[in-house]
Amino acid sequence: xxxxxxxxxxxxxxxxxxxxxxxxxxxxxxxxxxxxxxxxxxxxxxxxxxxxxxxxxxxxxxxxxxxxxxxxxxxxxxxxxxxxxxxxxxxxxxxxxxxxxxxxxxxxxxxxxxxxxxxxxxxxxxxxxxxxxxxxxxxxxxxxxxxxxxxxxxxxxxxxxxxxxxxxxxxxxxxxxxxxxxxxxxxxxxxxxxxxxxxxxxxxxxxxxxxxxxxxxxxxxxxxxxxxxxxxxxxxxxxxxxxxxxxxxxxxxxxxxxxxxxxxxxxxxxxxxxxxxxxxxxxxxxxxxxxxxxxxxxxxxxxxxxxxxxxxxxxxxxxxxxxxxxxxxxxxxxxxxxxxxxxxxxxxxxxxxxxxxxxxxxxxxxxxxxx
Numbered sequence: 001x002x003x004x005x006x007x008x009x010x011x012x013x014x015x016x017x018x019x020x021x022x023x024x025x026x027x028x029x030x031x032x033x034x035x036x037x038x039x040x041x042x043x044x045x046x047x048x049x050x051x052x053x054x055x056x057x058x059x060x061x062x063x064x065x066x067x068x069x070x071x072x073x074x075x076x077x078x079x080x081x082x083x084x085x086x087x088x089x090x091x092x093x094x095x096x097x098x099x100x101x102x103x104x105x106x107x108x109x110x111x112x113x114x115x116x117x118x119x120x121x122x123x124x125x126x127x128x129x130x131x132x133x134x135x136x137x138x139x140x141x142x143x144x145x146x147x148x149x150x151x152x153x154x155x156x157x158x159x160x161x162x163x164x165x166x167x168x169x170x171x172x173x174x175x176x177x178x179x180x181x182x183x184x185x186x187x188x189x190x191x192x193x194x195x196x197x198x199x200x201x202x203x204x205x206x207x208x209x210x211x212x213x214x215x216x217x218x219x220x221x222x223x224x225x226x227x228x229x230x231x232x233x234x235x236x237x238x239x240x241x242x243x244x245x246x247x248x249x250x251x252x253x254x255x256x257x258x259x260x261x262x263x264x265x266x267x268x269x270x271x272x273x274x275x276x277x278x279x280x281x282x283x284x285x286x287x288x289x290x291x292x293x294x295x296x297x298x299x300x301x302x303x304x305x306x307x308x309x310x311x312x313x314x315x316x317x318x319x320x321x322x323x324x325x326x327x328x329x330x331x332x333x334x335x336x337x338x339x340x341x342x343x344x345x346x347x348x349x350x351x352x353x354x355x356x357x358x359x360x361x362x363x364x365x366x367x368x369x370x371x
Contacts, residue, residue: 001065001211004089005029006050011159012095013070015203017043020210030059056081060088066210068093074128075136086146093210096138098155098195098221098280099131099273107281110153110219115272129268138219147217150209155223155278158301159199160308161316165237166190166230166274167266171315172322177241177249179338183234184326186257189270190231193277197224198296198305208289215288223280224295236299240306252330263325263355320344324351 003020005013008029017027021042028044029035035045048055050071060067067089073081085092101108102118116135119125125132141149156164163170166189173183205222209215234251242248254260261270286293309315323334328351339345350357 001025003027004064004067007070010070011162011199012202015200016206019203019207064089066091070095075133078137079140082140082144086144086148090148092149094141094149094151096134096151096153098153098223100135103276107279109281110221110284150215151219153221154202155195157197157199157202158305160305163306165234167269171318175318181332182250182252182330184252184330187253187255188257189274193227193229193279195223195227195278195280196298198301201295205285205293220285221280223282225282226297227279228298233302236302237306240303244310254329320348321351324348327352
């Protein structure tokens, strides 16, 4: 098969491409930055921004058996291109998110209520928040009059490049641990059950869906059935860091999670996801594939990925705004010599000592962008 991955250079896409290749598919990947084709390996990179309609139309002039869409759209943006996407391939695979689901007291199934349908918070529902946008785009697919689509809803995925702790990326919490400061974590989130799925396992399950006509017109979440509390995930991280460095990081648990979320601008993610217990029933995809999907245990996978990361020493850029907020809640300070330049030092100092001023500047910036 000829398969196009739109925006497929992220963690899931980079795991999916070689899996598809190994079964004999020709894989094409759009990327905004230049990448060389892997000669003789059947992975071909197409440079350009798939958000741009002209580029997308040009790419879709070629025939593809499946298009797997990793892009993140606004609802109106998706509405403008849905006909093109569905008419240009035999199967369109839309990457949604398991964040679309509402809170549930039973294991979540694909037909469980979604936030868009169940939430009564009118202020929240008026937003283009990530979970709501994905649900609205799902609705557009369901109402398209076509059935050559498949919706995939992964939840929190991890690999050695991405290791989350609640709402925090590894650059937020791990940097602190490796520089002698405490890890800041919300006490209420720490007690919640979550589902963490190894990125390669998600890609393997996705490959079973791509090209499978039984998946047309259906939705599937791809989630490890084993659950873990966030504080158990944190303990796994702490154990690995202690084994690798000889020092066990301290943890500052805070009760003011709502205040921190307001400062960081992720209140909806906290309130309508991370404060829910997330337990999933993966029976539907098992019925589709007719095989027993083997998932990596979260404790085993998190340990292995953090070990790989610490051995490689590879880290992305640190958010000094987040470090400032965390230092404020922990009562700690980052030496200014650690911060690369004056602009980021100012940002850190505002967040550390004058978070209200920093929040007002951020809100003003968002208002200007909307206009």
